[in-house]
Amino acid sequence: MDKQALDIPRIGVLPSGPLDSICDVGEVTVGHRTLAEGPLQTGVTVVRPHGGDPYLDKVPAAATVLNGFGKSTGLVQVQELGVLETPIALTNTFGVGTMANAQIRAAVAANPGIGRGMATVNPLVFECNDGYLNDIQALAVQESHYADALAAADKPFEQGAVGAGRGMSCFSFKGGIGSASRVASIQAGPQYTVGALVLANFGRLPNLTVAGRPFGRRLAAQLDSGLAQAGENAAIAPEKGSIILLLATDAPLDSRQLRRLSLRAGAGLARTGSVFGHGSGDIALAFSTAYTVPQLPEQPMPAVAMLHEARIDPLFEAAAEACEQAIISALWHADGVTGRDGNQRAAIRDAAPQWRQWLSDTEF
Template sequence: MRARTSGRADAAEALDAADAAPHVGALPAGPLRSIADVAGVTVGHATLDARGVQTGVSVVRPHAGDVYRDKVPAAAAVINGFGKSIGLVQVDELGVLETPLALTNTFGVGALAQAQIRAAIDANPQIGRAWPSVNPLVFECNDGYLNDLHAFAVTPAHYAQALADARRAFARGAVGAGRGMSCFDLKGGIGSASRVVRAAGEAWTVGALVLANFGRLPMLTIAGVPVGRMIAERDAGGAPGAAGGQGADGARDDVAAAGARGERGERGDGPNGTYGTYGTYGAHGRENAGTGGGAAGGLAPRRARDAGASSPGAAPDAAPPEQGSIIMLVATDAPLSSRQLKRVALRAAAGLARTGSVYGHGSGDIALAFSTAYTVPHDAERVSLPALVADAALDPLFAAAADSVEQAIVDALWRATRVTGRDGHTRRALRDAAPELERWLRAARAGA
């Protein structure tokens, strides 16, 4: 199956600042508002969109050269290890990347690993003979709700297509590896963001790219506002603040479509149009999300929820578990060691938590951070490093990593469009489910 790549129209959309997701947090963004604000980083996609096949491949290139010959310092952090990524063990041991970063669905990992090995051998025939083997690095999320995993639609050729498509201005949302992903029971996918901070007397850029495929609707929190709970309550027929919710199979899309005709709210008036953070609303508005099919599914009536609680205010036992996964890639131009990059990768979890995730049992939450400040030559016997940022000066970079991951998740939701896939399963887009989102955020800010 021939995949669709980004194309000029998608690239233009990626640069459309007027259509950017609401800015969360107080740190400023780079000009592209993406991981490509880190110099040298590019992203490409191959998208498969054919009825029950809704999937694809995304590739992040840390630089334009041969990553095997000029290795990139990196480190990974496993927040919750329910995942099938390939290559993390050697990254943890050696602290470098040897291939571009590939993302796809769970059953496509093997095909992409083979493609990465083949591409490295084609460029360097000494690999596996006079030289050591190559470490493929493939990340995955399970897109099986919208995509027929049993089709094994992803092939090595799709990796080559995505690699050839790599560019600074790249598409986001329901594209590439994100085509079939779900996030908070809405359409998820690829999101990206960047932040610019000062550390050790210089300005540095931190960028993030996420493959968002996690969470339950009532948990969704944007800038401290319980957006998911508000959507669920509104879908149930009442104003935000009443009980109710969305069926797990994307029911109530008719309500969302009607709401989509409403007026969009105004941008916030903080720095860079930011909405800041409005504080918390209970336990991120986590209520019992329904798992039934069709319109009957949804949040349990309040009396039923209360009856299942062991004490006033207790969470119900029947709440469905958080499942899915998220891959969080963090890039920076700050000169950091692999040990320091491990610390940066861990801070991705802070951004993830701000959106409402609790890293559920069945969620594979993986972060990887890399630096473009220098490379490690394959054949070097000694490696000269630039002056590294001191550990005591890392806090601004930690904050930027958390902020950019949080923003990238919001970006994935904001840019994703409605998709219907396997067996007629549908995920609606955030902007269809909450056309008044910006107004909600503005009202919360005014009342803070």
């Protein structure tokens, strides 16, 4: 289902790209492999930065760790060298090693000299813990699922309880994959697009804020006694979830500027009600599709005119707004799921069918 069909709350004032997703940027595509059978509620999501081989044609990138309670792999080299050299994989916490192996095998298959005459490859995998709905101890994610997700990568893609988002929870409801884009106009210059994709698995219901409104508090008050009590307990319980925030832009930024852009994902996250809690792994990564960096030293380095620092603020605004919208999109797209031991997460749009009225209520 698309945003228009679902009538998802519209965040902010900036225009969206035609898809209102991360795939509005360059050649970026997204693919999923979903596992949904009984206690196995998990999967893999892959983001391809371009249609070629990112090991040979690397993409400038940088990351920000907002709160480091996470088990991602590959971030150290991204921070040191400022490039991506594999697609980005998202999965559950116990699937990180499997996905890293799958990325290495795929890169070696395409470039047999890796680790011999050529440099090794840096797999890049992000995770969230889906253990409430998914039997995470079953280690259900396999290397073949990475290949499936990679093969499925396309411009249009599903959001919500799919791929890596299948077993994720958000503000006590069903979370998962969400995406959005915003178009930034640079003064006396061109327009650039910033796209966001999130793996949303965080938040306490009373803190949920939608378009600046205290949506979670009102929703908790409207629920039946059992869920209302859960909302009250959540108000004093520590935040234990996580979120991965990916940003893509076609603006010509270097890795230092991309680190600054990735930091603004935290502004969008905070607007939805997150405080980057102790037990939450909140990591943002930004990359640019404006140019690539060659693996082979005999190939020329790109000659790119970077965006002047004094003109970067519109991109910061677009990044914050796109991330905020992507989180709301994950919540509104996600269908309810029953998983391990009968644990359930309901769809927020089913729990609050009157949400349009709430957001238009001047006394809210």
